[in-house]
Amino acid sequence: MKKKVMSFIGIGLYAVTATAGAADTHIRVTAATCYICHGPNGKSEHAIPGLAGQDRNYLVQAMKEQKTAARETTVMRKYMLGYTDAEIEAMADFFASVK
Amino acid sequence: MTIDRREFLRRSGFGLAATLAGLSGARAAAPSSARGARVVVVGAGFGGAVCAKYIRMWDPNIEVTLIEANDRFVSCPMSNWVIGGIRSVDELVKSYDQLPRNHGIRMVHDTVVGVDADKRRVLTRRGDSYAYDRLVLAPGIDFMTELIEGYDVAESHGKVTHAFRAGPRTALLRKQLEAMPDGGVFVIASPPPPGRCVSGPYERACMAAHYFKQHKPRSKIIMLDGHFDVVSKGPMFKAAWKKFYPGMIEHRPNNLAVKVDHTTMTVSSEFEDVKGDVINVVPMMRAAKLCDTVGVRTDSQNRWCPVDGATFESTAIPGIHVIGDSVLSNIPKSAHVSNNQAKICAAAIVDLLNGREPNPAPIIGSTSYSATSDHTAGPIAVVMRYDPKQKSYIRQPGGGASPECDELNFAYNLAWFENIWADTLT
Numbered sequence: 348m349k350k351k352v353m354s355f356i357g358i359g360l361y362a363v364t365a366t367a368g369a370a371d372t373h374i375r376v377t378a379a380t381c382y383i384c385h386g387p388n389g390k391s392e393h394a395i396p397g398l399a400g401q402d403r404n405y406l407v408q409a410m411k412e413q414k415t416a417a418r419e420t421t422v423m424r425k426y427m428l429g430y431t432d433a434e435i436e437a438m439a440d441f442f443a444s445v446k
Numbered sequence: 447m448t449i450d451r452r453e454f455l456r457r458s459g460f461g462l463a464a465t466l467a468g469l470s471g472a473r474a475a476a477p478s479s480a481r482g483a484r485v486v487v488v489g490a491g492f493g494g495a496v497c498a499k500y501i502r503m504w505d506p507n508i509e510v511t512l513i514e515a516n517d518r519f520v521s522c523p524m525s526n527w528v529i530g531g532i533r534s535v536d537e538l539v540k541s542y543d544q545l546p547r548n549h550g551i552r553m554v555h556d557t558v559v560g561v562d563a564d565k566r567r568v569l570t571r572r573g574d575s576y577a578y579d580r581l582v583l584a585p586g587i588d589f590m591t592e593l594i595e596g597y598d599v600a601e602s603h604g605k606v607t608h609a610f611r612a613g614p615r616t617a618l619l620r621k622q623l624e625a626m627p628d629g630g631v632f633v634i635a636s637p638p639p640p641g642r643c644v645s646g647p648y649e650r651a652c653m654a655a656h657y658f659k660q661h662k663p664r665s666k667i668i669m670l671d672g673h674f675d676v677v678s679k680g681p682m683f684k685a686a687w688k689k690f691y692p693g694m695i696e697h698r699p700n701n702l703a704v705k706v707d708h709t710t711m712t713v714s715s716e717f718e719d720v721k722g723d724v725i726n727v728v729p730m731m732r733a734a735k736l737c738d739t740v741g742v743r744t745d746s747q748n749r750w751c752p753v754d755g756a757t758f759e760s761t762a763i764p765g766i767h768v769i770g771d772s773v774l775s776n777i778p779k780s781a782h783v784s785n786n787q788a789k790i791c792a793a794a795i796v797d798l799l800n801g802r803e804p805n806p807a808p809i810i811g812s813t814s815y816s817a818t819s820d821h822t823a824g825p826i827a828v829v830m831r832y833d834p835k836q837k838s839y840i841r842q843p844g845g846g847a848s849p850e851c852d853e854l855n856f857a858y859n860l861a862w863f864e865n866i867w868a869d870t871l872t
Contacts, residue, residue: 368802369805372793375504376808380785380810382865382869383862384861385865386868387872391861392864394861395861421825421855425828425829428829428842429809429829429842434809
């Protein structure tokens with residue numbers, strides 16, 4: 348039990364003290380998982396669309412609609428249900444800023 | 447021969463490459479205190495190549511050496527399409543030319559024979575020695591052929607192959623199917639999980655059936671499955687078999703192959719002997735022998751490598767990370783997952799070498815497409831989040847396999863091939 352409590356505190360401390368750099372790393376690595384299907388740096392020349400340079404609000408709306416199934420999807424609904432809204436918004440910021 | 451830093455810079459054109467990488471790929475990297483730190487990555491498959499690339503992208507001050515035995519990349523994904531005759535074996539073969547040039551990676555084609563973990567050095571067959579601060583092992587899997595009586599001799603005669611490592615075996619199995627008479631029997635014997643690409647044998651049955659339907663319609667496929675049911679995408683595969691290939695594929699679960707006799711072309715399970723004109727036996731797998739030699743293949747069965755899920759650092763030897771199919775984990779073993787593990791490991795190594803704490807709760811996305819014909823495919827997708835309390839990746843709600851295949855997902859499957867190859871090799 349003591350061990351559990353300690354590790355819980357550990358996570359809390361990380362969340363509280365995490366620098367902008369650590370949060371950036373989480374989003375940068377999570378966004379990089381998208382490159383497998385959506386192309387390196389989010390740039391795709393194939394049937395799965397690219398994400399780089401898309402409008403930020405469009406990306407947020409598209410991802411959240413997939414989460415609530417208001418939009419027809421394939422694997423994307425399965426992905427979006429695994430991400431928090433904060434992660435979705437941060438990933439939209441990330442891809443919108445890729446030139 | 448020991449290669450020092452000056453020699454490394456001279457050989458790799460490191461200065462120029464580092465400048466280029468700095469201009470192009472490292473936009474988001476934090477100021478680095480890791481200048482001169484050395485990472486050696488062993489194995490340039492979907493895990494190792496990606497890990498080497500992203501360490502350089504995320505901190506171009508780190509020197510990365512990538513050691514790979516083969517001089518060209520051969521893709522296991524899409525190899526079933528070659529077996530089904532809808533792609534050629536040449537399309538699986540890719541060049542390693544761009545990766546080291548684009549990212550300032552020193553690429554060495556040699557075989558690693560050992561690691562001196564105390565002195566932090568990697569030793570190769572040619573007698574070279576590479577110093578590291580962090581080592582990444584991504585050597586893939588070996589096949590436990592010793593568990594199937596007669597397998598090794600059958601394969602040495604060119605009669606039976608697993609074709610679960612792409613290349614000459616893929617071409618051999620395709621040739622065997624081409625030579626098979628109409629009305630012949632193709633036996634696929636597959637192992638229970640865990641292993642590489644658990645949906646592979648079922649996709650292979652689809653691809654072979656697609657070929658038979660056009661050219662040898664009286665032929666039959668018998669699947670001897672070591673598992674109690676179709677391991678992955680079961681409803682989708684069963685529906686596709688019924689719809690596209692009625693009566694052609696017979697799936698026999700709980701039937702682990704234990705023996706093969708190439709003189710009578712018979713596969714035996716515990717329960718039955720099955721004769722085939724073409725026999726494809728996929729043995730059980732384990733992390734590559736190198737992992738055992740190094741001392742990181744330390745699970746209770748000596749099959750897989752236990753790691754810290756946040757950094758992929760071995761729990762047995764500090765400073766050595768293991769990624770890809772070799773890892774002991776509840777996460778599927780696939781190219782897609784290896785790519786994701788590689789990026790998590792790369793980010794953790796960049797943080798560790800810069801004196802920062804790695805992200806304690808990274809996310810892995812797992813996607814796999816399987817083709818069911820030359821124009822249909824279906825996906826599975828799962829998001830898993832690392833829980834440092836439970837020391838395990840926890841499956842997030844909403845994931846799973848699609849129950850049906852369609853043309854849209856075939857187009858996406860093709861895009862997935864192109865984009866994962868580009869992410870791995872450019």
